[in-house]
Amino acid sequence: MRSRLNRPRLSLMLCPAVLFAATSFTSAAEEPKKMAIPPAEAAPDSKEASDLGEALFGGKVNLDIRLRFEYADFEDAGAPGHGHAETGRIRLGYGTKPLNGISGYAEFEGVWPISDNSYNDTLNGNTRDALIADPEVEELNQLYGKYEAGGLTFIGGRQRIKLDNDRFVGNVGWRQDEQTYDAVSAKYKGFEDTAVLQDMTFYYAYLWKINRINADRMDWDSDSHVINLSYSGCEYGTLTGFAYMLDFNDDSGINQGNTFGFRFNGGVDLDDTFKLGYDASYAHQTDAGPAEAFDADYYMIDGSLTHKPSSTTFGVGYEVLGSDNGAYGFRTPLATLHAFNGWADAFLATPANGLQDVYAYVGTKLPFGIKGKLVGHMYWEQDGGDCYGYEVDAVASKAITKWMTVLAKVAYFEDDASVAAPPGGDRVRFWLQMEIKY
Numbered sequence: 001m002r003s004r005l006n007r008p009r010l011s012l013m014l015c016p017a018v019l020f021a022a023t024s025f026t027s028a029a030e031e032p033k034k035m036a037i038p039p040a041e042a043a044p045d046s047k048e049a050s051d052l053g054e055a056l057f058g059g060k061v062n063l064d065i066r067l068r069f070e071y072a073d074f075e076d077a078g079a080p081g082h083g084h085a086e087t088g089r090i091r092l093g094y095g096t097k098p099l100n101g102i103s104g105y106a107e108f109e110g111v112w113p114i115s116d117n118s119y120n121d122t123l124n125g126n127t128r129d130a131l132i133a134d135p136e137v138e139e140l141n142q143l144y145g146k147y148e149a150g151g152l153t154f155i156g157g158r159q160r161i162k163l164d165n166d167r168f169v170g171n172v173g174w175r176q177d178e179q180t181y182d183a184v185s186a187k188y189k190g191f192e193d194t195a196v197l198q199d200m201t202f203y204y205a206y207l208w209k210i211n212r213i214n215a216d217r218m219d220w221d222s223d224s225h226v227i228n229l230s231y232s233g234c235e236y237g238t239l240t241g242f243a244y245m246l247d248f249n250d251d252s253g254i255n256q257g258n259t260f261g262f263r264f265n266g267g268v269d270l271d272d273t274f275k276l277g278y279d280a281s282y283a284h285q286t287d288a289g290p291a292e293a294f295d296a297d298y299y300m301i302d303g304s305l306t307h308k309p310s311s312t313t314f315g316v317g318y319e320v321l322g323s324d325n326g327a328y329g330f331r332t333p334l335a336t337l338h339a340f341n342g343w344a345d346a347f348l349a350t351p352a353n354g355l356q357d358v359y360a361y362v363g364t365k366l367p368f369g370i371k372g373k374l375v376g377h378m379y380w381e382q383d384g385g386d387c388y389g390y391e392v393d394a395v396a397s398k399a400i401t402k403w404m405t406v407l408a409k410v411a412y413f414e415d416d417a418s419v420a421a422p423p424g425g426d427r428v429r430f431w432l433q434m435e436i437k438y
Contacts, residue, residue, distance in 0.1 A: 237266020
């Protein structure tokens, strides 16, 4: 159903100072909401219909329009220099009212170039200009039926899935064409009859197709299982365990694997003025079959301090995607990758020597109702320890009305030429965006 759709260098002497940066805003795709299990889709009205007619015609319309300008300038040895894209995206959906716990949702998505764009959209055959992965697409983005009863939610069909902070399973919401899943999923929350288990949530999904961001020709057939179990009964945070067993029939095998891990995240008020936030995760990844043989670890720790009166947050973190002796780097093929390891998208594919990312950020409310964020990164190999480079990212957004938000965002990555490994050159990305949601 889909159709295709000479700047100054940053002194390396200043790079360590870049680590201390500024914001509180970030889009859902940049900093996904910290929750253990995704809620059921909110599209259908939560109030029960009295009859079939009200169920079918008394539902809710959802409209999402996003206009974006994106500029990219690469110095990668094997990539073109620059490109720009002016694109528009429309999502139009309708959700029925539940009747005896049963409802449905359908959503169309279209992405189109607004002007004569000069970029490689992954499908248009333009290899002269820089890659901006927003091809022209017309598709059925979501189509599912849902059943809810007590603490149980069951969804079958094409659906959006976002788990935890999108680090392992997400919807790639930053790109114009989001990632959805042909799947059956079940969530059970409550276990009300058992005091010890009443704060637990269980989520399972079987994925038979991954509808990726580059239209049908790059989708993956799948035979994958996703399990996520969380406990929120601790006053200091939420503990989550997960198992993601991924098998993609249309992929070479390097993105297939079994990942098992856990995460603990939360926060505590130190007093009326300050709040401490924390997030830690570990995972182990192994091959899923004879095509590839690999073994790698992942770990992350993040700490933040928020000054509540000024809504200002300072934070630092350390994330490692491990390596199997320089032959394989830990991968998260279903993640919202743009939200991690820098917005310049220099590390969408983990290098074989792995990746260490030391970062710092600060966010605050600016004048005129603007929210902003500044982030600094330093990157190294995990196996070998050589430096990949440095990055500075910044974003600012403002809600114009209840339905309209505007955004400006920039990312600058400076490659360390001493390492002959991806990404292999400096990168600049810049965005201007307006989004209307109703």
